[in-house]
Amino acid sequence: MNDSARRTFLLRKGAEVAKKLEDLLAHKEVDLSQGILGSAVPDHDDALRLRRFLELIDRRIKAARFGRCTVCEERLPEATLDETPWLERADIGLGCRIALSLRNALNLRGPSLAATNA
Numbered sequence: 001m002n003d004s005a006r007r008t009f010l011l012r013k014g015a016e017v018a019k020k021l022e023d024l025l026a027h028k029e030v031d032l033s034q035g036i037l038g039s040a041v042p043d044h045d046d047a048l049r050l051r052r053f054l055e056l057i058d059r060r061i062k063a064a065r066f067g068r069c070t071v072c073e074e075r076l077p078e079a080t081l082d083e084t085p086w087l088e089r090a091d092i093g094l095g096c097r098i099a100l101s102l103r104n105a106l107n108l109r110g111p112s113l114a115a116t117n118a
């Protein structure tokens, strides 16, 4: 898949997630067991989970540097991008660690380290 196809995939995914959120808010039965970021936790706020996923998808569609880690700007693995094009960073590698410690040293704001992996 190339990046253009991945953006199309993201748009479709966004529409799918938006529909699930709409159904959930209309108290319809919604299957969140597959293809939705985050895990199904009893008593967890499913609407919040869907909203966060939508925001992430939206950020990635608009990202100028699609397919690159938002921390160190290294290209993310192609296979990972095919499966989860909404990913914002790979598992923290050396490039990320250096970028993060530089950021911390300079006290700059950057993406949080909250897990964004599926």
Ligand SMILES: [Zn+2]
Pocket (backbone or CB within 6 Å): 069, 070, 071, 072, 073, 074, 089, 090, 092, 093, 095, 096
């Ligand atoms: Zn990185």
